[in-house]
Amino acid sequence: MINGLLLWVDDEIELLKAHIIFLEKKGYEVITVSNGADAIEQCATQAFDLVLLDEQMPGLSGLETLQRIKEIQPATPVVMVTKSEEEDIMNQAIGSKIADYLIKPVNPSQILLTLKKNVHRREIVTEVTQSGYQQDYQQIAMQISECNNFTDWVEVYKKLVKWELELSSAESNMTEMLIMQKEEANNSFAKYIVKNYLNWITDLSDKSKSKATDRPLMSPEIFKSKVFPTIDEGNKVFLIVVDNLRFDQWRVLSEEIGDLFDIEEELYMTILPTATQYARNAIFSGLMPLQIAQMFPELWVDEDEEEGKNLNESPLIQTQIERYRRHDKFSYHKINDSNAAEKFMQQLKNLEQNDLNVLVVNFIDMLSHARTEMKMIRELASNESAYRSLTLSWFRHNVLSEVFKELAHAGYKIILTTDHGSIRTTKPTKIIGDRNTNTNLRYKLGKNLNYNSKKVFTIKDPRQAQLPAPNLSTSYVFATGDDFFAYPNNYNYYVAYYKDTFQHGGISIEEMVVPLITLTPKKR
Template identity: 55%
Template sequence: MQRYNILWADDEIDLLKPYIMFLTNKGYDITGVNSGSDALEKCEEENFDVIFLDENMPGMSGIETLAQIKQLKPNIPIIMITKSEEENIMEEAIGAKIDDYLIKPINPNQVLLAVKKILDKKRIVSEKTNHSYQQDFQKISMAFFDDMDHNDWVDIYKKLVYWDLEINETENKSMMEVLDMQKTEANVNFFKFIKDNYERWLNNPDDQDRPMLSHEMVREKVLPELQVDDDPVFFIIVDNLRYDQWKMIEPIIADYYTVEEEIPYFSILPTTTAYARNAIFSGMMPSEMAKRHSDIWLNDDEEGGKNNHEDEFLERQLKRYGQNLKMSYNKIIHVNQGKHVIENIHNLLNNKLNVLVYNFVDMLSHARTDTVMIRELAPDEPAYRSLTYSWFSHSPLLDTLKILAEKKIKVILSTDHGTVRSKRPYKIIGDRNTNTNLRYKQGKNLSFDKKNVLVAQDPERFFLPKVNVSSSYVFASEDYFFAYPNNYNHYVKYYKDTFQHGGISLEEMIIPFIKLKAK
């Protein structure tokens, strides 16, 4: 077992011999000094794993010593020991970045626990996390044999995300391989669940045993908020935001908001911006959009941007429900557009509804596919989440949320679909008019192995536009991505381990809907 070195500075260090002997017997090596200046000298000469500082030493006080040690060696954990419970002393010590503090009189066990909390925390947390996941592993695996509904799948996915984030924080990550296998097993079973139920959900809208879908979000969740009072509502869509990415940025948001409601909802198929996000803003499934909004809807085989008319879709939906209200729509792709929203906040508050669409996460996933440097920065899911966290921490979106929190403005935060790390190629053959998406294909005379894919042979049953008489849709499951036989090896090498969307997986389909209340 590793032995740790502790420096203890106290002007009555001789009286602390019982404590020092106690810690020595527990496996710690203690160096005692009786002044702040001696503590500084020892820090220059030797390396220590933790330092105990008495706050009330003659000459250089504990607070002064703390400040100088932090300048000399900023990463050494420091525990302040004080007789005083005065608030200003505590604030000064906390402001100087102490790691813990103890109030006299202290006992040996208090000291031991303080040391363990700092020095053995990672090991203890790792052991506890791994043990707890091992206990939950069996429960999750057994659930796959049950007749689960959509709520059960949401619970399973939440658990998997929770353990993913927890295990990633542990020191040795020894259970990550087991968790990855369980996530794969979960996606195999989730695909079967979607294959068995998705078509029924769409064709039985009065069925209570189904989740909220993309096209129902505004009607079921946004409109009721508009009718509560006269206060403005901000409806924010962060494109391509997975549930695990939301859980990463939630602690930042928690400084300014309480989460009033969190409902992971289900994206429609295909899980892409052109379909899922347009469904949110139009309140319709894609085949309905193609029929009723033919002037602004574009099919896969038509030239032009597929999401250039979201504001028009939303205006038409609001009018359909008798909501003739003042609204704004802003799509933020560049930082300057985000800053413009902040500069214009005062004017936006005059609107009943303000819609903000942030495209950064979607751009990140595409950049990771196309740019070697971004692939290096985000080689896997934890790194991908980390990039999202870093972006959000310094984004105009966070600045906007801070301002809205100060003004006590209602905020609804959601997304249109998630994304999955595509690892396994799946051969498919289509003509030149077949769409290019890697997770779903739409076209005629498609040739493929029917295993591990969902085939919408009759697109109308899936409320999808039927571009040609023989058109069908094919959706990839789990972590598969479609690849053409031509130039197959180059294609596979280029797209393997990239984050894609459009198909069927927990990561793409079960996504966050959040209602935030300012603190």
Template identity: 50%
Template sequence: MSLATILWVDDEIESLQSQKIFLQNKGYTVHTLNNGFDAIDFVKEHYIDVVLLDESMPGITGLETLQKIKEINNQIPVVLITKNETENLMDEAIGSQISDYLIKPVNPNQVWLSLKKIIDNKRLVSEKTNTAYQQQFRNLFMALNSSPDYNEWMDIYKKLVYWELEMEKSDSPEMREILQSQKQEANTEFFKFISKNYAGWLNPKTSNAPVMSHNLFKNKVLPTLEKGVPTFFIVIDNLRYDQWKSIQPIFAESFRIAEEDTFYSILPTATQYCRNAIFAGQMPIDIEKQFPIQWKNDEDEGGKNMFEEEFFKGQLKRLRREDIKYSYTKVVHHHDGQQMLNNIHNLLSNDLNIIIYNFVDMLSHARTEMEVLKELAADEISYRSITRSWFEHSPLHQALKKIADKKINIVLATDHGSVRVKTPYKVIGDKQTTANLRYKHGRNLNYEAKEVLAFRDPKEAGLPTPTVNSSFIFAKEDGFLCYPNNYNYYVNYYKNTFQHGGISMEEMIIPVIKMTSK
């Protein structure tokens, strides 16, 4: 069996016969051609693993041939073989995505090493990843079983995300499966941990509680404000930690990442609760007391996040920081993004600029509404990839690049994450029961106690009581809550979609990142 199929293109190919035999003896299949035109036709019709390409050939040069080959198949690795090492030639070649270059006269071992590096690189990276994860597996297993506290949970989740991203380099479905089942096991334990500790964290007398939505501003944003340096507090709605990791390299091109941290979203992990809590600096039960007209429960008519700026003014007043000069921008449509982009320089005179960006939320909801997005974001890998692609071309990225040369601080955070749901749980409720898939509240809820975390008294979870005798339930792990009527239809419709509102590491342990100008 051939190790790989090589195409070697050189106008003096006859003089390279000994090299060809050397590579064939090493197990490669080698095709040889003496001009670029034939090479282009050959690549159109045959599967090739690597092209070895002479740079200076009569008729059509190596660089022109390279460009045509890349147009046919961008993925084929090309090794450029050149007589001269002039800088602009190298720049042009590297800009055209060569995988390696060799200077003539080439030595057979040199060619062989280059091929080995290109062809084996994928396999070696994959093997190294698998071995490293196997060594880590035991440590993660032990960490899970040593009753972790909230800091250790954040650590465990970050490690699992790290391995999930590393596994993308690996082509071992078995290892991915092992990681997935370890992540599932972690979520099972995480649910027990939240069930046991959540209500306690909300007790004002508790000194040992994590940073959560309602004290995020006070603990993470306020301390970064400094005189004469504008701080941008950017909330990208529904951004999981792994999605942050996929856009991190784009931020790192323009900014220095000073602190990469996580915090806990409150329950339900849904925009109208978490984001209002972030801006009000209060739990929903207190927001409702202070702003009875503006606070809207799930079943109330009207927008649920219309009053964030009003809530924020209330928070500044309580913190006695009404001196802060701030702006508030909300991007819900592409048009809002363009406006923000055009206005970004005017924001530099403020102490604080709040930018709320709704993209990821629109995507995850659309993910259930639109069949095409079900295809595009079918799993975590593609969900991350869409997020990265969106951010790279977003007005937000363009706006931040525009001011990257100014002295600014950025705090990037989110309101909650999301989880891909797979396990349906039956819930029976009356007409007033809410429609959310990961949490519900209503008066006469019937459910399996072990499938949810229930608060018969919403006050214990810091939540308003929408109607007398209302209780709240939150789905665990990858569960979603369905009514018995039309059960099979809804189960099939929502299975494998990204949802939020319940209890999972993906929804609750979410990023807060501090960045500064380089």
């Protein structure tokens, strides 16, 4: 078995016979040439797994040869072999995208190491990653079965996301095993929510009670527990709410801004339903949805109304500031498209006099919906890994990456969070409702709903969950795991259309356990 085809270019190639024999014994085929012109000719006729290139040669220099090779085989790693470490030469070589460099005299173990790094890296990473997950699998399974509180679930979720990212980058065939373990985790998580959720809401809504020690931080508490204390510490604060941002997506984006900020990472629990109308309004108001509807009826929009459900966010922030008898000066901005983004960037300098600036970014939610509706987007984001990759590509080329750079330079403390996450739905579950039943695929509210009670979490008295009830007989029904609701009418078409789409509104770790990040600019 051949481990790889190598090209070694050196004007003293005859002195390297021992090295070449060593590589051949290790399973490599080595083609040798003594000058740049012959190297270029070889590269024009066949593809190599790696090129070892002498920097100092008569005729075409190593750097000139490097440039020509890169024109012919841009993806082939080239390792520069040099007698000197002159800064100018090394800068030029690195600028020409060498994969590595070795200093003469080279020894066989150095060459073997550079081959492992540049030819066999993917296989080695895959092997080590798969071995690591196999060793961790049983421990994670035990942790899932023993989860008693939110802290336990956070630890499990972090481990699952860690392996999801590592296995996807290693292109491992063990991803299916991880998917099954996530499914197991979500089944147990749903039982945890069913058992505890209404007690948490009672505790959250009753101001006479102190916070229960095992209750997670929840949507209405974000300002009180995180935003206001950060302002009170004397910081200029930016609250950035990226709609529909899951923890795995945050982890990918964090690598892009890690050199700008010190990162403090927390996770919190969203309220139900995990939908913008409920969860985001709860963040901005500091209230549960029923409290908003009762205290500020002009700011609450019922499900069956045509009006946009998130048009009153700025007034809701104002009500929360006033309820806490604060006098924070704040701004509110929303970015839905590139025009809004450019307009926001133009105003950025004028926001420095505010105590708080709130920015809502809707791209990921729009991407999720576009993936459902558009075949091309569905193919671009065909799986979880591709969905994260598309999110990362958007961030790199979007004005938001510039916003982070500007805010770091201006010394803002950033609180980055989301209102809810999403889950890739795969299993339809039938439900029957009247024409006034809402359209969301992960939760339903209405009268006389008919469903399989073993597969859902039902709240028959919405007041217990601090949710508005348009009618006396209204109940809320939440899908769990990766289920989605489908009507019996036109069932097959409906299932085929919505299966394997990213949805939110229901109960899953991905929807309910979401990032709450504090970013402090690094001192330069």
